[in-house]
Amino acid sequence: MNIVVCVKQVPQEIRINKTKGTLIRDGIKGVINPCDKNAIELAVTLKEKHGGKITLVSMGPKDVENTLTHGLAMGADQAVLICDRVCAGADTLATAFALATVIKKLDDVQLVLCGKETADSGTQHVGPQVAHYLGIPQVTYVVNLLIEGSKIRAKRQLKDEYETVEAGLPALVTVVKGINEPRMPTYLDIYEASKKDTHKWCAEDLGLKEDEVGIQGSPTRITKVFAPEAKRECKMLRGSIEDISSSLANDLKSKGLV
Amino acid sequence: MDFSYTKEQEVLKNVVREFCDKEVAPRAAEFDRTAEFDYSIIEKLSKQGLLGVIMPKEYGGMGGSHVDQAIICEEIGRDSLTAMVATNMAWYMAYECLVVGTEENKKRWIRYLFDGKKMGAHAGTEADAGTDAASVRTWAKLEGDEWVINGTKWFVSNLGKADFYFITLRTADSRYGGISTILVEKDTPGMTIGRRVDLISNRAISNGELIFENCRVPRENLIGRLNKGFLDMMVLYDVIRLYLAIGAVGIARGALEESLKFAQERRQFGKPVGEFQMIRAMLADMATEIDAARLMTYRALDMEEKGLRHTKETSMAKLYASEIADRVTYKAVQIHGGYGLTMEFPVQRYWRDARLCSIGEGTSEIQRLIIAAELLKSQNIVLDSALD
Amino acid sequence: MKEMDRYRGVWVFAEWKDSQVIKGSLELLSLGRGLADELQVELSVLLMGDRLGGIPEELIYYGADVVYVIENPILERYTTSPYHRILCDLIRENKPEIVLFSTTHLGMDLAPRVACELKTGLSAHCVDLKMDKENRQLLQICPYFDYMATIVTDTRPQMATVQPGITSPPRRDDSRQGKTVRVEFKIEPGDIKIVEVEAKKEEDTEKIEEADVIVAVGRGLKDMRLAEELASVLGGVLGATQPITEAGLLQESRMIGQTGKIVQPKLYIACGISGAGQHIVGMQNSGTIVAINTDEKAPIFKVADYGIVGDVSKVIPALIESLKG
Numbered sequence: 001m002n003i004v005v006c007v008k009q010v011p012q013e014i015r016i017n018k019t020k021g022t023l024i025r026d027g028i029k030g031v032i033n034p035c036d037k038n039a040i041e042l043a044v045t046l047k048e049k050h051g052g053k054i055t056l057v058s059m060g061p062k063d064v065e066n067t068l069t070h071g072l073a074m075g076a077d078q079a080v081l082i083c084d085r086v087c088a089g090a091d092t093l094a095t096a097f098a099l100a101t102v103i104k105k106l107d108d109v110q111l112v113l114c115g116k117e118t119a120d121s122g123t124q125h126v127g128p129q130v131a132h133y134l135g136i137p138q139v140t141y142v143v144n145l146l147i148e149g150s151k152i153r154a155k156r157q158l159k160d161e162y163e164t165v166e167a168g169l170p171a172l173v174t175v176v177k178g179i180n181e182p183r184m185p186t187y188l189d190i191y192e193a194s195k196k197d198t199h200k201w202c203a204e205d206l207g208l209k210e211d212e213v214g215i216q217g218s219p220t221r222i223t224k225v226f227a228p229e230a231k232r233e234c235k236m237l238r239g240s241i242e243d244i245s246s247s248l249a250n251d252l253k254s255k256g257l258v
Numbered sequence: 259m260d261f262s263y264t265k266e267q268e269v270l271k272n273v274v275r276e277f278c279d280k281e282v283a284p285r286a287a288e289f290d291r292t293a294e295f296d297y298s299i300i301e302k303l304s305k306q307g308l309l310g311v312i313m314p315k316e317y318g319g320m321g322g323s324h325v326d327q328a329i330i331c332e333e334i335g336r337d338s339l340t341a342m343v344a345t346n347m348a349w350y351m352a353y354e355c356l357v358v359g360t361e362e363n364k365k366r367w368i369r370y371l372f373d374g375k376k377m378g379a380h381a382g383t384e385a386d387a388g389t390d391a392a393s394v395r396t397w398a399k400l401e402g403d404e405w406v407i408n409g410t411k412w413f414v415s416n417l418g419k420a421d422f423y424f425i426t427l428r429t430a431d432s433r434y435g436g437i438s439t440i441l442v443e444k445d446t447p448g449m450t451i452g453r454r455v456d457l458i459s460n461r462a463i464s465n466g467e468l469i470f471e472n473c474r475v476p477r478e479n480l481i482g483r484l485n486k487g488f489l490d491m492m493v494l495y496d497v498i499r500l501y502l503a504i505g506a507v508g509i510a511r512g513a514l515e516e517s518l519k520f521a522q523e524r525r526q527f528g529k530p531v532g533e534f535q536m537i538r539a540m541l542a543d544m545a546t547e548i549d550a551a552r553l554m555t556y557r558a559l560d561m562e563e564k565g566l567r568h569t570k571e572t573s574m575a576k577l578y579a580s581e582i583a584d585r586v587t588y589k590a591v592q593i594h595g596g597y598g599l600t601m602e603f604p605v606q607r608y609w610r611d612a613r614l615c616s617i618g619e620g621t622s623e624i625q626r627l628i629i630a631a632e633l634l635k636s637q638n639i640v641l642d643s644a645l646d
Numbered sequence: 647m648k649e650m651d652r653y654r655g656v657w658v659f660a661e662w663k664d665s666q667v668i669k670g671s672l673e674l675l676s677l678g679r680g681l682a683d684e685l686q687v688e689l690s691v692l693l694m695g696d697r698l699g700g701i702p703e704e705l706i707y708y709g710a711d712v713v714y715v716i717e718n719p720i721l722e723r724y725t726t727s728p729y730h731r732i733l734c735d736l737i738r739e740n741k742p743e744i745v746l747f748s749t750t751h752l753g754m755d756l757a758p759r760v761a762c763e764l765k766t767g768l769s770a771h772c773v774d775l776k777m778d779k780e781n782r783q784l785l786q787i788c789p790y791f792d793y794m795a796t797i798v799t800d801t802r803p804q805m806a807t808v809q810p811g812i813t814s815p816p817r818r819d820d821s822r823q824g825k826t827v828r829v830e831f832k833i834e835p836g837d838i839k840i841v842e843v844e845a846k847k848e849e850d851t852e853k854i855e856e857a858d859v860i861v862a863v864g865r866g867l868k869d870m871r872l873a874e875e876l877a878s879v880l881g882g883v884l885g886a887t888q889p890i891t892e893a894g895l896l897q898e899s900r901m902i903g904q905t906g907k908i909v910q911p912k913l914y915i916a917c918g919i920s921g922a923g924q925h926i927v928g929m930q931n932s933g934t935i936v937a938i939n940t941d942e943k944a945p946i947f948k949v950a951d952y953g954i955v956g957d958v959s960k961v962i963p964a965l966i967e968s969l970k971g
Contacts, residue, residue, distance in 0.1 A: 219767030226793060227794070234951065
């Protein structure tokens with residue numbers, strides 16, 4: 001059973017260019033999106049039980065290769081990186097299209113795993129959208145997953161309840177953080193990983209047209225980034241810590257909040 | 259010449275960071291406050307295959323490069339120099355055995371010492387023998403098949419925590435030509451712990467006095483060649499000093515990173531303090547010095563990898579790294595202002611811990627003497643006499 | 647006529663539970679009503695399920711002009727494909743210019759897949775919606791780290807998932823008139839079969855959203871015990887930002903914000919929280935907000951009633967003293 005895990009590289013720390021309002025990626029180290037690590041961990045435990053091959057699929061600049069090596073060190077078998085300038089600036093729809101195009105090219109993929117959301121944009125869109133492009137069912141917010149023959153049995157973590165569902169394979173599953181504790185690769189894992197293949201494909205290799213990917217393939221765009229406006233009149237308390245505390249305590253008491 | 263990390267090293271750095279974020283960073287202040295290190299970190303590090311990666315595979319290591327080892331040390335040192343020193347103590351002695359030990363030593367001891375659990379300690383210093391390491395007065399005399407040890411060691415790191423101690427002691431009357439190293443396991447009758455010392459720097463590394471009164475250990479506990487211990491120690495220092503140097507780089511980096519964060523958050527006169535030129539100058543100098551120290555350390559480690567002699571390069575790296583760690587952590591406290599003096603911000607701890615670097619494993623003064631001797635090709639007061 | 651101009655009308659996807667429309671969907675009716683009035687179009691609500699009883703009428707009382715009702719036993723509980731199929735077909739047929747969902751597990755499962763089939767844009771976690779009337783373009787305002795971003799969609803319909811709690815439900819008016827359109831679909835059971843549903847046990851879910859007082863902890867506070875003590879003095883509970891729960895310092899069930907809980911306690915004390923957009927959406931509707939932070943310009947002060955610039959680990963003990971005294 002072959003498994004694909006969609007992986008995104010996210011900046012280790014969030015910094016904003018305060019004049020342009022864009023996310024600064026230059027000079028900030030990229031790491032695997034935390035939730036995607038849970039997806040990789042799940043893939044590896046499933047492989048240990050059911051066999052098969054795990055392929056990581058990602059889109060981004062060349063340095064995403066290091067991030068993918070981390071995933072390979074966790075136990076994936078190979079990685080594919082869609083690396084092309086024309087893919088830059090993609091929104092979730094264009095991203096999902098490119099990822100799905102790669103997955104269609106891989107042999108006999110039975111299960112596609114994604115993290116529930118990314119730490120940088122956090123839209124939660126890509127999983128369901130990849131599933132749609134592949135024409136397979138999606139099971140989101142999964143906290144436990146079993147493979148039973150040609151079916152999966154997944155426990156979904158919803159607001160007040162857990163819902164257990166069955167779906168036929170192939171299927172796409174998005175996982176929540178609580179599903180497992182991702183393994184940390186060992187030193188030897190890291191060196192083994194660097195021997196595994198990371199294929200870099202450009203848009204042309206995948207037959208992707210310029211208007212299907214990147215900014216052109218993205219129906220949404222950000223037109224403005226701005227600081228949130230003050231919603232309340234904030235009373236700044238000044239003076240010694242003792243004065244501040246007692247005046248605040250008095251105010252809270254007089255409002256009946258204490 | 260390649261100044262960039264390999265793909266593996268990039269990942270290694272991320273993985274060690276992940277490890278430290280989870281296991282070291284959240285505990286670092288507590289180690290300092292309680293003066294207790296949590297030795298379970300060593301087992302965890304070992305389980306990840308990250309303990310003593312430079313040890314050869316046949317001895318349970320990874321056969322990794324010195325730069326890989328340095329990457330690990332720098333990351334740990336970034337959060338806690340104490341943790342770096344303590345975790346290194348779990349492989350240093352095995353490494354010493356590998357570098358200076360006889361074939362019998364290696365067979366008998368390395369696997370036993372380097373098991374991912376046992377902690378070592380080195381006892382060299384005495385009340386009257388510090389920088390002048392050759393004037394030790396602790397004696398070991400051979401009686402039958404046993405060494406009988408008498409004397410008192412001082413400033414023994416890992417005191418009471420180590421499973422075994424490497425004791426630098428006198429086995430013959432010659433000043434340089436009568437020094438040897440003998441291994442004593444904990445709980446050996448005749449070895450007791452004396453006065454403990456309360457430190458301001460790296461407080462969680464237990465330290466103090468180790469007393470020997472007719473302490474008997476088997477003859478096979480002699481590590482390296484008899485009476486050549488001083489020379490062996492110098493050879494070993496060429497490498498070991500570099501790991502303190504990279505620890506200094508780590509701690510300085512920690513101080514810089516905290517300062518960058520603070521300078522962007524803290525506002526005075528209506529803007530972040532990081533927008534003031536004098537703070538910026540400090541930040542720029544800090545970053546530049548850290549980078550230079552790291553490159554110097556890597557250069558010496560690379561020479562070791564290539565089998566080249568690098569006594570001068572090691573001393574330069576150790577000297578520079580430990581002194582910039584002192585400057586950088588000082589500036590970090592300065593940038594933090596009043597907050598820098600509170601226990602709530604880590605920079606005070608970095609500042610105190612960094613102070614060890616220019617004193618431990620050969621003071622800055624000794625490093626300068628070594629560098630000058632190498633430059634002048636003159637009599638090296640320490641080394642050459644040892645070669646007599 | 648441009649293709650885009652064929653799309654008219656505002657749609658809201660309504661969710662219900664225990665025969666009641668959920669609060670998040672009622673809030674969408676508030677927003678949708680405003681947009682529809684501004685554009686001078688109808689506000690339609692989409693309602694799917696089984697045994698829906700009086701819910702369609704309720705939706706009219708809350709402001710809907712048209713309620714599309716699709717009732718079928720297969721739709722009793724949500725699964726992706728039948729809901730997705732019906733929604734896509736209805737949108738294709740009726741061409742609304744705006745379709746709104748609430749940011750719920752259902753909404754976040756359904757909306758991206760529908761947007762994908764329709765090849766249109768979808769924004770996530772919107773905290774405000776405005777109309778650029780000149781271009782008839784929906785300005786979708788989302789948290790963007792410490793900032794806000796305006797997102798627009800060049801295709802139609804314009805789809806958005808909206809954060810619950812950003813507005814109030816509309817006033818119920820049972821004299822309102824509207825149209826209920828029952829749509830018949832040949833519905834196939836989906837490719838996903840629900841086999842079990844179990845309520846979360848108490849211990850899994852800290853119900854911080856029901857607390858009157860929340861002491862919330864951010865990265866600026868190193869010592870959790872201080873916050874605990876303050877919470878106990880105030881008879882409140884602890885909340886946290888994402889970095890705190892991710893570091894394992896507090897359980898995930900205490901996370902407040904976009905990916906965590908949306909809370910509206912009477913008193914919210916933000917301790918060492920800078921106020922990233924993702925956090926603010928989770929607490930900005932609290933009664934009284936007190937913010938303690940070292941950085942005077944931290945965005946948290948923009949949503950606070952009381953601000954204290956200072957070291958939270960010093961302020962809390964003093965505050966505890968004053969509260970006890």
